[in-house]
Amino acid sequence: MHNCDKRRHPKHFPQDSPMAPRSASKSAVPSDKVGVICRALRRAIIEQALEPGAKLPEDSLGERFGVSRTIARHALGQLAAEGLVELRRNRIAVVATPSWQEARDAFDIRIELERLVVRQLAGKLTKSQVAELNAHVDAEDHARDGSDAVSIRLATEFHILLANMTNSPILVRYVSEVAYRCCLTLSLYSRPHSSECAINEHRAIIAALVKGDEAKVMSLMHSHLDSVASRALVAPAPRRGRDLLDILAPYAEESEGGRVVKMPKVVRAR
Amino acid sequence: MHNCDKRRHPKHFPQDSPMAPRSASKSAVPSDKVGVICRALRRAIIEQALEPGAKLPEDSLGERFGVSRTIARHALGQLAAEGLVELRRNRIAVVATPSWQEARDAFDIRIELERLVVRQLAGKLTKSQVAELNAHVDAEDHARDGSDAVSIRLATEFHILLANMTNSPILVRYVSEVAYRCCLTLSLYSRPHSSECAINEHRAIIAALVKGDEAKVMSLMHSHLDSVASRALVAPAPRRGRDLLDILAPYAEESEGGRVVKMPKVVRAR
């Protein structure tokens, strides 16, 4: 097995998320064993403990979480439905590796959805909600020294927190999903810098929400996400040195003849 | 058992969908047995063969489709992730019964998403795509005499067809999901009339798309969906005589003291 073992046991998965105890999977999950696994994997993915392309064998998952393959499998199904993992018949599930175009699409959708969020929220936040938002941004600020992973997670959770305040489960679900996808993208195409300036933009959004200026806050959110996207999607080519083969795979058919890798028998089946 | 058996075997499920052989579940499904069940149930739901609240026991599903409960269960999980069915621990899965507010939210999201669709599509359609759209609307027209179920399905599929043309799998998925949800809503809150006028609106949208007028087509789509929504969501109270108890359940706490039903022991637990 080539590089699988390195990442098979990423750390020990954080078994419970501090925030988002409900979020997307509220109604989707039969029991909660599945829910626990989903949340853990989601978090591991957005913190980049699991990089795109990482393998997720049902056995290992089941063993790690103390459940049978059946449950692990079900969890993988849910995550696949969210677009976070890819399931191919008779093959090991892997963390999704969105193409550059898919990433771009995800951001486009995210912009529209989050504009909707702030439109619904403008001028309607309670004092305690504002306090909660400010506290969260403070936490983001505080985490600037820490790992990038935490910063990215917190930044994402800010947006989900906003969505939560709309009290629209559907909207929460979609915003969460698409935000997670965008996180995936970040770990694929972006450099480890990102978040810094985003914090101020978050503060500006809160201010505009409180002021109640719909148009203003929508445009703020738009440009905020636009800049996140453009910081992330600088070039349509993957930058960081990863699995090489795995990352190159999606480009197999549209290789424009640059430096060509040997690719022994990938050509055969694909 | 109250009214369960009547709908336990709705007809025989249409095993394959004429259109949408891929749609939302393309990447979500491990094998295709699950996919087949999902598609069949989705279709049965949007054609209102399965009404909101209808029970979906794993055994019956498995038996009907010739698979084990494991697979049926997995399929239900997927549909739950899409919001089409509700899964409660240790309880029989049921077709989702969105509240009026959820329905409103779904339409709001749908409007934004579909505006995005037509924005991306304006002026970019190929001849054959236009032909396909026209053919579809012709089919809608032709189906006006037929059952409401088919009309509703075709109207919904028109929107999904549009989304497909963006070549953005994510967008397709979200539009499909939310459109299906809106169908659910229609079968809950709307009267059997709807589609008639929608056909002309569809034609107008195609025309504007061809003309390439972004602003125009976005506003057309907006008002089209708005009018569908307002035709559907006339009153926040359910109209058609359905399960009574099931439908009234969500209103248990906000009963404004109109004619009260007896409700023998629903009060106890709920």
Added chain:
DNA sequence: AGCGCCTCAATTGCATGCAGTTTGACGGGC
């Protein structure tokens, strides 16, 4: 040495079985 075939461990696909929970009904008490 290089190339292809073949075999085997690893892994998924799926059904079945058992245990626990809910449902709905029957029967006794008020």
Added chain:
DNA sequence: GCCCGTCAAACTGCATGCAATTGAGGCGCT
């Protein structure tokens, strides 16, 4: 007659077992 407690059937939650597929390394051939 009505209400409540008890019970059996129905259903879900989950693990396990077996068959089928994959892909990776080894072997022989050129």
